[in-house]
Amino acid sequence: KGRFTVASEDGAYGLSIGLAFHEDFGGFFNSGPRPGEARGAFNSFTTNMRRLRIPFSFRYKNWVAAVTPDFGANHNDGYVGLYEGNLNYTGLHNTILTVGYFQPRVTEEDSESSNDFFTLERPSITDMVRNIAAGDARFSVGALHYEKRWWIAGYFTGQEWGHRNASDMGSTYYGGGNGNTMDSQTGAMLRVAGRPVATKDWDVHTGISSISSFRQACNAANANATSCSRSTSFGQRPEFDIGEANLSATGGISNAAQVWAAGPELGVRWKRLIVKGEYYHVGVQRNGPGLKSAGFQGWYGSAAYTLFGNPRMYNEKEGAFGAPGVSENQEFDPARNHWGALEVVGHYSVIDLNSRLNDAYAKNVIRGGQQTVWTGGLNWYPNRHFRFMLDYSHFIVSRSEQATNIYGRTGNSIAARVQAGF
Template structure:
């Protein structure tokens, strides 16, 4: 981005830059009272989490680019150091980037936005679940993307996430993986209306794990999601490990509309889990899950959100240099307000003995984002989450659980 420290050779053949995506969160939970038989669970009244501490190093020689981005932050419990990406790219074809290595192959509109530009601190639950199937951060990928002013398309063959063969640590959790996952992603997006006051975004995303990891539980898959905040809390929604899984896929439409300072977005995804027969030969029917959200965002002052056709997604408000926060001149930068309704349903075939009760989660969110200048941001989010009971192995949510969170983020991006 503009303002990233860069060294370039005089002839332009070499370029090197170091960036920063700094997201630190703090806040806590209220009213997450356990019901009879439930354990209290981890819902800190106040704590902090280094959500993202990424330092992108980029080495370019002519059309060839190597990216490596360590991440000193972590999704929910900071303290583990890992990798956001490490990939090689060939940019010798017009408006096209070919990539191999650990990468974030973009799927869904929300996931196509930079995390520096999110409307709320976290993505909607369904987006995070769809990402987790065969996309997400530091996913081994081979593929490419192409963009024009009015459309965007990208497709990748994908493998494991960095660290996935470890028993613990960054993206780890199963040290017994004898055969890694393979999968793929596809996304196409268009922008049929693009005027000064209006932008219409339409798109479709699809992901699939052709063959899940073969590990401790054989070929298994787990879908789970936190209440759209990440401050060390327990998950209240999750399928547990689904076994005998032959394939997992998800697909759905994206829609977004900008009118002047207002952006409205909505996406829906369906998830299918194909199962093979059990070891005793019983064939297992497929499972179906789904989720959707609708979000509205309004820029109160400052340059409003715009459409970024290189990403096929909306980007954050800007702050002109003469409008930066400055008590002396009375300027305040930019301020926006957001609201979102999000629902994720991980129940399937509840009447069957082979069904899965992963629960259902509804989250109402509201938030304010303040941009003192183009590199810094402060976010404040309130979430109200309503979770139906699940049948996981834990005892944190066995009777349904509701609660509230208030969280703030301080952000710097270079």
């Protein structure tokens, strides 16, 4: 069960190689623009290698180097990047000390492995919160500790891998910077979770996640500039990450001194059913004459019911819920009438990117739009390493200042994923 591992006979050395393979395909329908709006890239059918990670782990006694190349990344595949590259010390009980490019986990949703998600994508608000100062391949120094009933982790964080690089500004990898970063971001995150109820039929999860970028990156216009400036922006796609345009986005928010977010987590398991929800407020401190802070928010509620196979259980090491399981004697085998595991899932997800719409000073008015997404889906697990997912989503986005969304826009998508995890 799990990753392929080669170890020395005395146990001092271990090399393991794993896989996270998520390939998506599908498209949009009845998502067209109104007259005067840009069409936007809403393909009727296309494909995306959402994740293709090959985790390598090199261990010598209590010291571990974790390196994970990624041959997929969100939106438009075609990039090769680094999901993580970090060093770890595991010599303390139930504790992992980490330094290097890492994914610090913030929010319950983000604490789950992407192999375990209910639907293809995280609810928008959790994606928005994690990217403030955590997310993939973020330079991190910190630790996590877990016990049967609680979980805590805190990290100081810096830039993401490649984030000063100008080679492609729109991508997860190779991106975000303009090649003229004069001062990188610094931030931190803290997550605390508890599990007040843990019985055979019931699990209750509660937690608080918080995150802050103390100092946004300071970027110059070009290599010969004499000064640099700090800004931020937020935007989210309609929760199907296959190249589609942002309908809800703030555009650049100038003079951003600090960015922070915090909020509660709640999750309940009853037998084969899990229901959970989270809410986060996001604040941007701005410095400059007449500028006020900006505030955004989002929340979601989701549910999963396992029709057959082993239900989703609580994962103490993650402080989050896991995926349904398939015992070896339940694996897909039509000749023996074995069908693996099947579950039905759904979520309701809202993100509000409007701030101070009525402020007298135009620079304080940010109209990023409010986006609501309803998603329902089915997940089939033929065995413990493979999964097939099918989601239907309907999205409603109020008008923003994007060319694709001048009058408010609605749409629908059908999305499928084939997945392998080792």
